[in-house]
Amino acid sequence: MFKVLPKQTHSMQTRDRVRLDADVYYPDAVGPFPVLLMRQPYGRAIASTIVYAHPIWYAAHGYIVVIQDVRGRGTSEGEFWLFEDEIEDGYDTVNWAAALPQSSGVVGMYGFSYQGMTQLYAAVKRPVALKALCPAMLGYDLYHDWAYEGGAFCLQANLGWAIQVAAETARLKADEATFLALSDAARNLPLHDPVPARPAIMSELAADSFYHDWLDRPPSDPYWQRLSPKTYVEAFDLPMLHIGGWFDPFMRGTLNLYNATAARSQHPQHLLVGAWAHLPWGRKVGSVDYGSEAASLCDRAQIRWFDQFLKGIDTELLNEPSVKLFELGSNQWRSFDRFPTDAKTPYYLTSTGLAGLTDADGSLTSTPGDYSAFDQLVHDPWRPVPALGGHASAPSGSFDRASLDCRSDVLTYTSAPFDDGLQVIGQAIVTLYCSADMPSFDLSAVLSEVRPNGGVYNVTQGYRRVNSSEVTEPLQIVLQPICIQIAKGSAIRLSLSAACFPAYPVNGGTGATPGEAKAIAAQIITLTLQTEDSCVLLPIST
Template sequence: MTISVQRTGPGPVSPSATQHMVRMRDGVRLATDVYLPVDPQPGPVILTRLPYDKCGEYTFMPRVAAYFTARGYTMVVQDVRGKFRSEGETLLFVNEAYDGHDTLDWIVQQEWSDGVVGMWGDSYYGFTQWAAASTGHPALRAIAPRVTGTRLGELPGPVPGQRTHDTEMGVARVYPLSMFHDQDMLEWEFDWTRRPLAAQVEEFFATVGSRSASYDVWFPHPVTLRRFPAGSPFDAPPVPVLMTIGWWDNCAPWSWHDHREIQRRPAWARNEYLLLEAIDHENHSHFELDPLVRTADSDAALPRYLDPAIEFFDVFLRGQDRDLPRVRWQLANSGDPAHRTDVAWPPPAAHEIVLRPAGAAAAAGAAPGGSLTAAPTGSLTTAPAETATWIHDAADPVPSPVADAFSFLAEYPDERHLADRPDVLAFTAAPVTAPLDLAGPIRLRATAGSDGPEMDLFARLLDVAPDGTAKLIARGQQTILDPGAAFAVELDLGHVGYRLPAGHALRLTVASSDAPEFVPAPGTGEHRWLAVTTVPNRQRLRLGETALTCTVLSEGKAPR
């Protein structure tokens, strides 16, 4: 097979910026653009460090910078080490802490800086904020990481003594081959039906004529990367953090991990501000689903994208006297995009409801499948002892509903057809008679089993409209090692703010694949990237020991 690779190099430096080559402690120089406000007096600076080209169209930094400078901030945007115009080895994660520290050192020495710096940005350029914060640099006074996490891109794997771990995202090993292979961005099509998967990577290396250090440190013999050589960010002196998490962000589990870690550290917890929005990873909004008005990366979207950060920086970089809500969140599907405010998350007024699936035979058939009914909290042992079964076949996996999981809301598909597959269990509740507001975590406790050596368990919570349309609300997944006949597992389906309208119903689906967003288990126990053959496995779910717990605001309006 011939692999076609499209290479994208750096875009032209914006005429509004001045590029500097900033020297790091080891002599490597990083390309750094400085955007000054109209009146460039010494003042606070916003720093963004990213691997996606500081001058490129993908992240549109010149437009972001213009928005910040119009409000009096100087903005500094830097290509991270080894990317685009910056020098050094291309190796993801490991250089960001000290490179961030050294860049902060350079900023505070400039005539346009008053010694106060904030950092802003999404995804990897949210991670670089945490990396810089881990060094405890005194100039870094606030960070605003969006749709990211300190464990961003972390590859899951077996841990001694544990029988579960995260399920591997398909993009995890491909990302180092596209974004962190060399200085440019490389785009190529991966064929998920060809095995072994690792063979295609070698073909890619042969095509481009070089290897990727970022890939080779992970496969086939993984090396633990020192993301934070100065220590965990949460052991560093706390700084105010505005953490944006998207309800449909496929990277949200890493964000929620950081939130939980922050809540365990009182000093950090006092400095955390949550912004919970109805967005996916690429900033598409659930309130802008019409393709004719969708504005994820347009100038029209800049206020909703940047205004919360500017308000945050005005307080913590400029010292403006203003009370910021601890939690701002959107209730998707409510028709009102305005942010609600609370003192904590979940909202103090929220409570849990428990829904139990039943009807094993119907669940494996066409939608609506089995039932999903309300049950008293904690009454798992009183349900009938039913066991639902299905066959997982990696040669014919349950297809991922979208082509690009990072832009889920750009497609936001009707998933009703997936419930009709024999390898997907479906359980549908009765329609609600009044709106049901979900606001908080969702989790699935289950007892699962398999005749295979490992088992992936995927759960999706859907909104089913009266016409049968089924749209995703939340989802979670877990890999079970050596599940045997029965293994108790808890799936985290994330957090959500979502209104289920009157007449709509909740549907829970359970499966063992979601490909290619996640690499399917081959059924043989072999490494997923090295397996040549696949073996179907019979999977089991004990319905009497399975329950879905949802956090809701509206009392008395749960499914019956």
Template sequence: MFTTLVLVTAMLLAQGASPVAPEPILVDHHRGIPLRDGVTVYADVYRPSRSGRFPTIVVRTPYGVQRENVGVHDRMIQLAKLGYAVVNTDVRGRYESEGQWDPFRAEARDGYDVVEWAARQPWSTGKVAMQGGSYLGHVQWATLGEQPPSLVAAFPAVASTNLYANWITQGGAFHLAFNFGWGVVRMPYRIMQPQWYFTGPDAAPELRYEKLLEHLPLQTMDERAFNHPVKHWRDWLAHDSYDAYWKAISDEERFDRVQVPVMTQGGWFDIFLPGTIDGFVGVRTKGATERARSLTRMVIGPWGHGPSRKYGDLDFGADADRALFDYERRWHDFHMKGVKNGVDTDPPVQIFYMGINRWRGEQDWPIPGTQPSKWYLQPGGKLSTTAPAGEGATSYRYDPSDPVPTTGGNNCCGSPTIAGPVDQKPLDGRADIVRFTSDVLTAPVTIAGKVTMDLHATTDGKDTDWMIKLIDVYPDGKAYPMAEGILRARFREGLDKPQLLTPGQPYRYTIDLIGTAVVFQPGHRIRVDITSSNFPQFDRNLNTGDPLATGTRPRVAQQTIHHSAARPSAIVLPVVRGF
């Protein structure tokens, strides 16, 4: 271990406090933290150099705590300058930390051990909070279920709460681009690997992402890329339903053990939006203490995997880009220092309404008073609030060898895909997308909350996918996805209850489009796009019912969407009244 003295030259103004004189900051490098099984993980500890005890923040990362990671390093210095001690540690098996890297599996017990180690240090008050986003948020959820006694609050941003349901899959469909790009390309070993092998100008044609992701079976895609297997990739594919392997590490199974307040933060176009929402709702309704339930908060902006003003093709205005650090600081000051800054009286939900580009505070999620409004699919590609009469059906042909290419939507951080609110024009003319569009709106339609598709459909295969997009069509014809959802048909009874289809039999499906907040303006139209693929964001359903890992035989499927009086299909929009 060695120590660096960082001189602080800026004057700081804490909220509600007088200016603080500049002071040096200490960074203790390579601090060993012993875990219960004898493994040692290593951390950098940032703290004020003056003697004393400080409220302590734990950050656990698989991406390296080294000082070359400038953004993380600067954030830790900022917190130390504000009077916090920060323990920034590599997780087990990554970078300097000992042990075997096996994503997700040890984070609960390791998180408990690191929190309690931090609380015992002579520079700590014994009060500990956690923060960080993405995997750094997941490790917080895992730790929360272990109930470490020194933990006071947590701030998991853009994080999953159910690794099967809102990381590895959505609706049972495998997040191919993300899982492969993250789990095989960048994170197979102790040190994060570059992607230029697969994207750079010198990449072999057969190894470029656009070719590699077409490889079947998925089980050997790792060998195709690296000539050897990646264990966790094989494990994910082998456990292709929500079985005991996934339930053992699902935070949603343990919301009732969360004892402290949690701030969840996310984006309407983030891949982990379901975790952001489910985490808030889970703690608010199932948390183990009144303090946890009453003080848990949620913020969702028009973002992807982090705050920004512009995402996809849309600029949401200057107020959209809110610094995450401002939320973190305010949250920690309230819970760790007792600063009276209004965290306890803030609206529990703060969300950004797209379409009018405005933030608004809400009292809960679902928003109280929201009314479900059914918009029915109609013959001729119409969409209206009137239930269909008589007969009606629309058919298309889905060929896994020619899937619909990913064009916008909720994605992140794996192999390159186009994400966010992106104009759907490149998909115009495809015969394997059916579209249902409303008349031009004469008054605003404001929605905020969970969006679902009540779909009646038939396929001639044993399995298939149903991919749904909710689209805002502008007066100039540009069409931007506001929410999306997918369901692998075999999981229609539940992610832990796979059951193949009887070919040719109509089924009723409920497809979760997660959530959104948007005002569809007068002059716009509301559109629903339905197809059976979204590649490479999701793997291609081969329509055979073969196992995810080993399937190699694509078959063309004939798909029928029903919109008749007997089988009325509708998208259910959560309409906000009195907006």
């Protein structure tokens, strides 16, 4: 370990003569050293220390660490437009960082969320100095993996983040009134305006926010393709350590990026997935403590990755399986040569027609029932089923949802307890034969572990917005990827509802988009579920 010199501030100019500022941390020794670069929009002093070790720790391992404010953020010049300038600015920054005094001329990048996206953008034009990436928790496809899930707008996450970004813009402009108003809105999300997904405060105080684009642009709009890393990743090929969390809203993006690059890359692609939510990365997520093994090991994993690919040290990681997953339930790490994609085992829904009234009337069975039944679910927009944990709401994680499952607008289907437990690894798919009496409806599907003491803890879930005119049965809801050992004596339960608010906007049934749907126009929706042939396809490991 090296001693580290006091932080220095360095500036560079982009190709269009915009100054970008960075904090630079040097080992207190004679170089050369490789460079680790993070490009972020939250003020470089934070340096993502909410999930990572401080840059000083990385510098002490023999790296020059550069934490840069992206254009229009922190003290960097220019206007900030979400993701718009990161390809060119990223390329310019990598070349600048590689030429810093005592640099060995090679650069690696790390960071999560926005900072994960900037890594991919910086690689698009293939700067020669960029040799390795550690992207964590990002949206491979900006529309499907970030802004929307199953066609439903990710309201709580998108609005909360948009307000945070807008408040930072106001702070940088020294607009105290706007900053304070947005800060208050961040702590008390404005969810009850005439158009709930379009709060007046965003129109009045953040008219130029990306939030309006995300609400208004349909999935076919070129905007999404232009800003999605998915559009560009085939342009480059680098060693990448992909990092995700089972309760992170971007887990599907992390997995999609990993699968796409692993299928074609000539370089190592490793995947590390912990028990974590988007932040923090610790042993307790929601109300469940997954033990000491669940604590983040990402900092050490990243140093090892960069030692291998930036310093040329044989760390033996190339001799190890490329996928490392934390298994919930057993609370231990498991290794695989690839992310499991084994065939899925169906568990069929059976019911007496009263699955919304008692948990004894809806079942999950390994063989189809010998009769057809229908369950009705009445969705009242006045009292939507609330979000509780999972990956799309805050706080995230696993909670006891037994009281939610007692609601009559939640249909539950529960298996018998397992004599030998059940190991589930991969993506479960819920297949439903369902219709509604309104032009549009939503489906929320939550898979839980029902413990012998009666606790019902959510494991994974998914969401879908459905236009009745476009229904082609069966409907499918892809659940969040998961790796879990269901304990001996526990059962599994599928809970179905027509809302998960405020993770997603309440569907008023009119067919209006979230940006146009008025609260006063919301209608009561009756859903009819045919249990015959409806099932959960579980990726059971044998």
